Amino acid sequence: MTSEIKKKSYSLSTKLLHWLIAGHMIGLIVSGWWIVDLSFYSSWYYYAPSLHKSFGAVVFLIGLLLLLNKFRKRPPTLAGHTNLEKLASKFAHFLLFASVLTIPISGYIFTTFTGQNVSIFNTFNIPAVFVTSEKIRDLAIEFHIYASYGIAGVVFVHAGGALKHHFLDKDRTLRRMLW
Numbered sequence: 448m449t450s451e452i453k454k455k456s457y458s459l460s461t462k463l464l465h466w467l468i469a470g471h472m473i474g475l476i477v478s479g480w481w482i483v484d485l486s487f488y489s490s491w492y493y494y495a496p497s498l499h500k501s502f503g504a505v506v507f508l509i510g511l512l513l514l515l516n517k518f519r520k521r522p523p524t525l526a527g528h529t530n531l532e533k534l535a536s537k538f539a540h541f542l543l544f545a546s547v548l549t550i551p552i553s554g555y556i557f558t559t560f561t562g563q564n565v566s567i568f569n570t571f572n573i574p575a576v577f578v579t580s581e582k583i584r585d586l587a588i589e590f591h592i593y594a595s596y597g598i599a600g601v602v603f604v605h606a607g608g609a610l611k612h613h614f615l616d617k618d619r620t621l622r623r624m625l626w
């Protein structure tokens with residue numbers, strides 16, 4: 448038996464990073480949707496956007512680490528997926544990787560466009576590097592909104608696919624990301 452066949456699960460670090468990023472992403476989509484409707488008189492009015500930005504920066508960092516793991520560690524092999532399923536999951540993973548990197552960058556661009564730094568958990572600042580035009584800011588905002596709600600749909604299909612493999616096909620697709 449080759450070592451490739453023996454490898455039944457993702458590495459521990461990939462599993463930890465994956466579930467961390469999944470929780471953060473869901474929290475950020477929900478919190479983003481919530482903060483845009485906050486009243487000026489809400490006690491969360493200043494605090495919630497600041498937390499949203501800080502956790503958004505954390506997602507970017509976890510995304511980089513997960514991507515690094517993808518190149519460093521061989522994924523587990525799994526028989527039984529059709530070619531269409533393999534293609535669909537590759538495409539979904541590509542979109543998920545792209546979103547965890549580009550959505551935070553777009554947030555960074557539109558919040559720093561006047562030269563204002565991003566404070567991370569009130570402990571340190573990410574400096575404003577690209578002081579841009581209002582046109583770029585507007586594009587970044589549009590991207591932030593459409594990409595976030597678009598990726599919510601991809602996450603839904605991605606999670607649904609994993610659950611379908613687990614409960615209907617009864618294969619190791621979900622288990623290899625769990626244990």
Ligand code: HEM
Pocket residue numbers: 461465468469470472473513516517522536540543544547602605606607609610620621622624
């Ligand atoms: C919410 C945001 C989520 C993001 C950003 C995300 C992202 C990703 C990425 C990038 C991969 C590919 C990992 C790699 O190839 O190294 C992946 C794989 C996987 N994810 Fe997620 N995921 C999310 C939520 C979920 C949820 C809710 C579930 C399950 C209910 C799930 C189950 C899985 C499974 C089982 C795999 C492995 C699939 C396979 O080996 O083909 N993910 N995810």
Ligand code: HEM
Pocket residue numbers: 472475476477478479480481482483496499500501502503504506546547550551552554555558565591592595596
């Ligand atoms: C993957 C990470 C992120 C996700 C999924 C996300 C998602 C969202 C969503 C869904 C909204 C609501 C959009 C709307 O309905 O108008 C939003 C708003 C916002 N996001 Fe993010 N975000 C992320 C990261 C960031 C980062 C890193 C920053 C800043 C550095 C940021 C700054 C903001 C701000 C300031 C708003 C409010 C915009 C407004 O008032 O119109 N976000 N985000």
